[in-house]
Amino acid sequence: xxxxxxxxxxxxxxxxxxxxxxxxxxxxxxxxxxxxxxxxxxxxxxxxxxxxxxxxxxxxxxxxxxxxxxxxxxxxxxxxxxxxxxxxxxxxxxxxxxxxxxxxxxxxxxxxxxxxxxxxxxxxxxxxxxxxxxxxxxxxxxxxxxxxxxxxxxxxxxxxxxxxxxxxxxxxxxxxxxxxxxxxxxxxxxxxxxxxxxxxxxxxxxxxxxxxxxxxxxxxxxxxxxxxxxxxxxxxxxxxxxxxxxxxxxxxxxxxxxxxxxxxxxxxxxxxxxxxxxxxxxxxxxxxxxxxxxxxxxxxxxxxxxxxxx
Numbered sequence: 001x002x003x004x005x006x007x008x009x010x011x012x013x014x015x016x017x018x019x020x021x022x023x024x025x026x027x028x029x030x031x032x033x034x035x036x037x038x039x040x041x042x043x044x045x046x047x048x049x050x051x052x053x054x055x056x057x058x059x060x061x062x063x064x065x066x067x068x069x070x071x072x073x074x075x076x077x078x079x080x081x082x083x084x085x086x087x088x089x090x091x092x093x094x095x096x097x098x099x100x101x102x103x104x105x106x107x108x109x110x111x112x113x114x115x116x117x118x119x120x121x122x123x124x125x126x127x128x129x130x131x132x133x134x135x136x137x138x139x140x141x142x143x144x145x146x147x148x149x150x151x152x153x154x155x156x157x158x159x160x161x162x163x164x165x166x167x168x169x170x171x172x173x174x175x176x177x178x179x180x181x182x183x184x185x186x187x188x189x190x191x192x193x194x195x196x197x198x199x200x201x202x203x204x205x206x207x208x209x210x211x212x213x214x215x216x217x218x219x220x221x222x223x224x225x226x227x228x229x230x231x232x233x234x235x236x237x238x239x240x241x242x243x244x245x246x247x248x249x250x251x252x253x254x255x256x257x258x259x260x261x262x263x264x265x266x267x268x269x270x271x272x273x274x275x276x277x278x279x280x281x282x283x284x285x286x287x288x289x290x291x292x293x294x295x296x297x298x299x300x301x302x303x304x305x306x307x308x309x310x
Contacts, residue, residue: 001004002108002299002303003106003109003113003227004197004201005106005109005197005200005201005204006298006299007203008201008202008205008208009149009204009205009207009211009295009298009299010205010208010209010299011205011206011208011210011292012013012204012205012207012209012211012212013209013211013212013295014208014212015208015209015212016208016209016210016211016213016215016216017212017215017216020300021169021182022040022209023209024084024202024205024206024209028052028202029203032199032203033166033203033204034165034169035103035106035192035195036101036102036196036199036200036203037166037170037173037198038167038172038173038192039173039193039196039199040101040104040105040108040123040126040141040145040170041123041169041170041171041172041173041174041176041177041212042160042172042173042174042177042189042192042193043108043120043123043173043177043193043196044122044123044124044170044173044174044177045119045120045123045173045174045175045176045177045178046120046167046177046178046180046181046185046189047062047118047119047120047121047177048120048121048174048177048178049120049146049151049179049180049181049182050181051176055309056121057062058247059247059249060121060122060128061197062246062247063124063128063129063243063257064128064132065126066199066239066240066243066261066292067097067128067129067130067131067132067133068098068132070129070133070236070239070261070290071093071094071096071097071132071133071136071137071140072095072136072202073095074092074096074097075089075093075136075137075140075182075214075301076089078092078093078228081224081225082225082228082260083224084277085143085227086141086144087141087145087281088280088285089138090138090140090141090144090273090277090279090286091137091141091269091273091280091282091285092137092228092285092288093133093136093137093140093275094133094136094137094138094265094269094272094273094290095111095135095136095137095189095264095265095266095269095270095285095288096132096236096264096265096274096288096289096293097129097132097133097134097269098129098133098134098269099125099129099130099133099260099261099263099264099265100135100206100260100263100264100265100266100267100289100294100297101126101166101170101205101267102203102266102294103124103259103260103262103263103294103297103298103302104125104256104259104260104263106200106204106259106297106298106302107255107256107259107260107302108122109196109197109200110255110302110303110306111251111252111255112252114252114306116250116251116252116255117250117251117253118178118250118252118256119177119249119252119253119254120174120226120255121248121253122252122253122256122257123168123170123173123174123226124171124174125256125257126166126170126259126260127167129173129260129261130167130265131158133265133269134265134268134269134273135158136279137176137269137273138144138272138273138276141162141276141277142263148161153262154304155226164268164271166267166268167268177189178301192215199228204298207290207294207298209292210231211290211294211295213291214286214287214290214291214292215291215292215295217283218287218290218292219285220289222287224283225288226288226292228288229264229287229288229289229291229292229293229296230292230293230296232262232264233262233263233264233293233296233297234262234293236261236262237258237259237261237262237301237304237305238258238308239261240254240257240258240259240260240261240262240310241254241256241258241308241309242256243261244257244258251309253308254309255302255305255309258305258308259297259302259305262293262297262305263293263294263297263300264288264289264290264293264294266286266289266290266294269284269285269289270285270286273285
């Protein structure tokens, strides 16, 4: 049986595909996403409480290098093999080099349900993988395009990437959890920890509805993009799994790193790309990342990556 939270995603997906009038109010979705990010950060911070050492620098450096290598490899493949335009190649590089917080949450819940050991620093992987990919995607476009047509300086893009609400809540949660730990912070953190799976279930219900809407726009003339969105997760997941194994991480951390590298952004990357590369087809990137790759990872990918560890 799949994890119960996955069933909520399937419920939302099915509801969207049959054109049900089921909807999640935007305000409710915003609250759910905020709670999810903060809880993930707190979980990571509490696991780090009393366990911070110099060995973490090597691990964080390796994850950062992975976050730089993936978009640099993806860009020429998207341009030459998938045959996207320069703008869309840069856009897909930013989306697929970056990561999905929703996939992270599902992988985290799955690892916990399988009683796998998870290092507290996995939350920081989100930031280390997201920021380089978005910046590299946008910088590649500027380098190869005579007229980028975008707006904003590199400094402004870095500022926006570092100060978006997801990063603030994740990093803030890690710092607070690390400072107070599971005992001192129990009066506040216990509420978030207990509600984590319930919040995730409702979040995935909405994601199912959104994925169904994206899937309804699939067209056969985009077959190369569809194939890429289905094949890329497993190949990128292998990169994360190999890196985690090389670093000697516990199985839970390896699974989460593999799930992250296999994922694609559908929140931070679209915002940055829409501003910096106005010629890019954001709808096409969202179709691939949210309509195909996200469901693949939630329904098939995460259990598949786990099986590679056994």
